[in-house]
């Protein structure tokens with residue numbers, strides 16, 4: 001049993017007050033909903049908390065859980081602006097537990113992904129959460145991708161990724177009978193559904209960080225009668241200029257195969273449809289980050305991504321490099337997710353996770369998670385351990 005989490009629920013709006021001790025909130029738990037982490041401690045109508053976590057996505061929930069486990073006597077609230085938990089990035093991702101191969105050695109992403117993946121496997125086993133262990137192929141389809149694939153292999157080894165192998169063309173067929181490629185890297189990963197059965201909730205929050213740029217990722221879905229074409233995860237060799245992995249083939253827990261996500265600049269935070277637009281969000285990003293530089297430096301790439309997002313045949317042409325049998329009539333448009341990706345003032349996408357503290361009276365009571373893009377879902381349990389360490393040290397808990 002995990003004690004001492006306060007369940008709070010109420011209208012959206014800016015959060016007031018600071019912490020520890022005295023975060024203001026309002027509301028009551030929704031009747032008839034089960035929130036396992038709400039057991040014990042003071043009643044749900046409590047209006048002050050020792051620690052408040054803002055954002056009920058996987059990172060916020062995992063952090064609250066880690067704090068509760070370490071400090072059962074503290075009252076901890078999670079503030080979520082939506083009616084439900086985990087409906088943004090956490091509820092719109094590929095569901096792949098990454099193994100840590102892609103990330104720069106010694107970076108937080110590399111360390112926390114490898115640790116996080118191991119912790120998630122363990123968590124799923126403990127909680128009886130099902131997952132599919134179907135393997136992953138990273139496939140070089142052009143000769144010039146082979147050196148990048150080999151560099152990736154070395155990177156994976158340096159990061160301590162297990163079960164990594166470089167295989168040649170003739171071995172691809174044994175793993176993916178319909179996949180073509182020059183050379184392949186084979187790695188075992190897990191896809192996982194329902195990462196969290198421990199739930200925590202909710203309330204409103206603070207202003208969004210203007211340096212976060214939204215990148216929409218659209219998925220396509222392979223028609224059920226064509227799902228036999230894909231056995232496991234098939235990934236391209238990623239473009240090293242961007243922190244995105246490229247459109248990939250992902251088998252889901254329900255047996256469906258998702259193709260995607262692409263990475264298209266979105267014109268609204270939480271803008272899931274191509275024409276969603278918010279002048280305020282865009283102005284924020286343009287004024288306070290290097291968005292204009294990013295757009296100019298990568299103009300043709302951006303236009304190409306948008307073109308592929310609009311015309312299925314263009315995406316299919318790309319997918320056919322991996323599975324030539326796929327045709328436009330085999331796919332349907334699927335859901336989309338929006339990545340929250342930090343951008344610096346020089347127009348560079350920030351690759352690593354970024355966590356830092358604030359300044360000033362209220363600021364120094366706050367720890368910010370500034371950049372937690374993919375694979376933050378995989379890394380969430382490791383990130384939460386790091387956050388709990390930092391909170392403990394910073395706030396002398």
Ligand SMILES: Cc1cc2nc3c(=O)[nH]c(=O)nc-3n(C[C@H](O)[C@H](O)[C@H](O)COP(=O)(O)OP(=O)(O)OC[C@H]3O[C@@H](n4cnc5c(N)ncnc54)[C@H](O)[C@@H]3O)c2cc1C
Nearest residue numbers: 055057058059081089090093094096205206337373376378
């Ligand atoms: C298309 C896509 C595919 C991905 N694929 C993978 C993958 O296969 N594997 C992987 O490991 N990772 C993947 N990721 C990345 C992963 O999903 C995210 O890194 C992770 O979910 C981030 O979790 P989070 O809790 O930080 O963010 P979120 O899940 O977005 O949660 C943030 C929460 O904060 C709330 N919030 C925002 N502002 C406020 C406010 N002002 N007040 C109160 N609450 C607020 C939001 O409503 C939201 O619920 C993918 C992401 C996307 C978009």
